[in-house]
Amino acid sequence: MGARKSMVLRVWDWLEGRYQVRSMMEGLLHVEIPRTARTYYFGGLTLFFFMVQAITGILLAIYYQPTPEAAYGSILFIMNQVNFGWLIRSIHAWSANLMIIYCVFHLLRVFFQAAYKPPRELTWVVGVLLLLLTLGFGFTGYLLPWDQRAYWATTVGSEAAGALPLVGEKLLVFLRGGTTVTARTLSRFFGTHVLVLPLAFAGVLLVHLVLLHVQGLADPTRKVGAKAVPEMGAGSTAKAGPQKRVGLLPFFPNYVLDEFIAWYVMLAVLIILVSLRPVGLAEPADPLVTPEHIKPEWYFLFVYQFFKVVPRVVGVLVPIIGGFLLLLLPFLDRNPHAEPRRRPFAIIAGVVTVIVIVAFSIWGLLS
Amino acid sequence: MAVNIQSDGGSNSQVPEVSRRQLVNYLLGFSLVATAVGVLTPVIGYLWPPGRPSGGGGGRAQVGTTDDFPVGQGKVVPVNDKPVIVVNTPQGGLKAFSAICTHLGCITEWDQTRQFILCPCHDGRFNAITGAVVSGPPPAPLPQLALQVEGDAVYVSEG
Numbered sequence: 001m002g003a004r005k006s007m008v009l010r011v012w013d014w015l016e017g018r019y020q021v022r023s024m025m026e027g028l029l030h031v032e033i034p035r036t037a038r039t040y041y042f043g044g045l046t047l048f049f050f051m052v053q054a055i056t057g058i059l060l061a062i063y064y065q066p067t068p069e070a071a072y073g074s075i076l077f078i079m080n081q082v083n084f085g086w087l088i089r090s091i092h093a094w095s096a097n098l099m100i101i102y103c104v105f106h107l108l109r110v111f112f113q114a115a116y117k118p119p120r121e122l123t124w125v126v127g128v129l130l131l132l133l134t135l136g137f138g139f140t141g142y143l144l145p146w147d148q149r150a151y152w153a154t155t156v157g158s159e160a161a162g163a164l165p166l167v168g169e170k171l172l173v174f175l176r177g178g179t180t181v182t183a184r185t186l187s188r189f190f191g192t193h194v195l196v197l198p199l200a201f202a203g204v205l206l207v208h209l210v211l212l213h214v215q216g217l218a219d220p221t222r223k224v225g226a227k228a229v230p231e232m233g234a235g236s237t238a239k240a241g242p243q244k245r246v247g248l249l250p251f252f253p254n255y256v257l258d259e260f261i262a263w264y265v266m267l268a269v270l271i272i273l274v275s276l277r278p279v280g281l282a283e284p285a286d287p288l289v290t291p292e293h294i295k296p297e298w299y300f301l302f303v304y305q306f307f308k309v310v311p312r313v314v315g316v317l318v319p320i321i322g323g324f325l326l327l328l329l330p331f332l333d334r335n336p337h338a339e340p341r342r343r344p345f346a347i348i349a350g351v352v353t354v355i356v357i358v359a360f361s362i363w364g365l366l367s
Numbered sequence: 368m369a370v371n372i373q374s375d376g377g378s379n380s381q382v383p384e385v386s387r388r389q390l391v392n393y394l395l396g397f398s399l400v401a402t403a404v405g406v407l408t409p410v411i412g413y414l415w416p417p418g419r420p421s422g423g424g425g426g427r428a429q430v431g432t433t434d435d436f437p438v439g440q441g442k443v444v445p446v447n448d449k450p451v452i453v454v455n456t457p458q459g460g461l462k463a464f465s466a467i468c469t470h471l472g473c474i475t476e477w478d479q480t481r482q483f484i485l486c487p488c489h490d491g492r493f494n495a496i497t498g499a500v501v502s503g504p505p506p507a508p509l510p511q512l513a514l515q516v517e518g519d520a521v522y523v524s525e526g
Contacts, residue, residue: 059413081417084409267402 029252034219036247038113041262042106043212048263049099050201052270053137056092057194064144066190068183071146072284079281086278093279094270096138100299103131111329111350114338115218121330123211126204128327133201138297140193143186151285152294154189155181160303163312164320180287219247224336295364302357305364427524433516436461441477441484441495446523450474451512452484453523459496461516463523464509469500475509484509 015021063082065074078085107127110116116124143154158181162172177184249255282291296304307315325332335343385393430444430453441454443466450466452475464484466475473488483501484493491503498509513524 055410059410062414077417083412083415083417085413085417087409088413264402 028213029256031213031216031251032248033217033251033255034247035249036219036221037217037249038109038220039217040105040109041259042102042109044259045262045266046099046102046106047205048266049095049102050205052095053092053099054198056088056095057198059088060092061194064190066144066187068146068186068285071144071186072281075145075147075281087274090274090278091270094273094277096141097298098266098270100134100138103134107131108350108354112340112347113218113220114343114346115220116330117218117333117336117338118330120211120215120218123208123215124330125327126208126211128323128329129204130201130208132323133197133204135299137193137197137201138299140189140197142297143181143189144193145281146186146285147282148285148289148291149282149294151181151287152290153296154185156294156304157296157300158185160307160312160316163316165313165317168316182287218338220338222338224338298361298365301364302360305360305367308364308367427513427515427522429520430463430523431521432519433461433521434519436521439482440479443474443476444523446512447525449525451523451525452477452509453514453521454484454495456482456495461514461521462496462498463512463514464493464498465512466509468505469507469509470503470505 012021060078063074063078063085065071075089078089080086082088110124110127139154139157143150158172158175161175162168164171173179175185176182177188295301303315303319306318310318333343333346335346337343340347426447428446430446430451436442436453436455438455438457441452443450443452445451451463452466453461453463454477455461464475467473468475468486468488468491470486470489470491473486475484475486475491475493477495478485478492483495484498485491486493486503486505489504491505492501493499493505493509494501498511500506500508515522515524
């Protein structure tokens with residue numbers, strides 16, 4: 001044991017002598033977070049599911065063939081012939097849904113705790129970009145099995161882009177690589193899903209994490225003008241005196257351990273979901289037969305239902321405008337307060353928006 | 368190992384004692400290893416190439432008719448996705464060999480003028496009647512495959 005430990009230490013010292021690993025690790029881990037911070041690990045769990053997606057996605061790409069002739073068969077092959085293929089594919093599909101759920105939970109948490117307010121405006125903007133990229137993953141990935149559900153959900157979904165004034169038709173052709181959903185659509189969706197989006201996501205995620213590290217977690221109980229508890233993450237240890245550190249908690253090991261347990265629980269949840277409800281496959285895609293009651297995935301249901309009750313132009317413009325408002329929220333909301341009772345308009349607007357989206361989603365599901 | 372052996376007062380019995388911290392460490396280590404194994408097993412299993420789907424492969428296949436293989440000629444035909452060279456020599460008659468060169472896996476061809484099986488990669492030469500190496504670097508003869516003529520149909524059995 002002792003000899004092994006000294007070996008590890010020697011390797012550590014070797015690295016330390018060259019790359020100052022210790023100070024780097026200390027800089028990353030030894031930050032402090034407000035004791036009052038309640039993250040519910042939503043952001044960390046989103047990161048966890050992204051990592052699950054990356055691993056299972058790479059595994060799926062090993063056997064998947066992105067052509068209309070072979071795609072469906074290759075998915076069948078993965079499900080039926082490849083060892084644990086059904087498991088890997090089901091994890092990928094379930095984890096995608098959970099990633100979106102936790103991304104949205106994370107956004108709502110940050111919104112209701114007013115963590116997007118100065119100085120964290122850019123963290124919010126970058127975070128909303130990550131949500132949009134996540135939805136992009138969902139949209140492009142949905143087509144890849146090339147079954148009836150995938151084909152027609154993509155046809156209907158991309159058709160919505162055609163409703164945009166002025167550029168709609170061009171955008172539709174650009175999205176599909178032609179006027180209809182064909183082999184070109186499949187290959188560009190595949191390329192986007194496995195190359196463009198992962199690279200973009202990884203880059204934006206890095207920025208998100210760096211901003212988080214530099215500024216630390218927001219204190220949801222902070223009051224305007226009061227500076228009793230330093231909020232900053234990195235560097236807080238250097239600046240904060242003993243009396244100032246009362247309201248702070250070490251990120252490592254306290255928070256990291258909790259986060260780790262949350263990841264473990266979610267891994268178990270994922271395995272249970274996958275075991276009880278493995279993902280299936282519809283009939284092979286048939287461009288000449290539209291199946292009845294074709295609907296998008298649950299996270300696009302509210303847009304789908306909205307489209308059904310308003311003119312097409314409104315249906316496409318409102319989500320886009322909504323997305324921009326969400327993106328620019330920190331610059332639109334000038335109220336400096338963080339406490340919910342001091343920002344009633346934002347809280348009511350947030351609650352109403354959530355209720356409307358949930359209601360439209362349920363409506364879309366039942367319609 | 369980090370198990371303390373402590374003598375128990377005056378008695379001679381030695382009781383191995385594991386502290387609570389060590390026990391928790393063992394349990395934690397076991398959990399981590401179990402998780403790693405649980406995650407890596409499906410990943411490695413998944414990466415391992417699956418066997419060929421049952422049905423279709425392994426049997427015999429018609430490769431043509433006797434008219435397709437006149438005396439003094441040979442050609443490469445697929446049998447269950449594997450290349451097979453069928454030759455027809457005056458001395459040996461119709462014969463089938465695996466067309467995969469035993470040297471480095473190139474596909475052999477029929478040398479019309481010199482009447483033997485030739486590997487174009489490194490000039491390995493095989494006897495058209497026995498499949499034996501005539502010259503060149505191949506370390507072993509070409510495996511012969513069973514060939515049947517029924518009527519004018521030519522069948523080759525894989526393996």
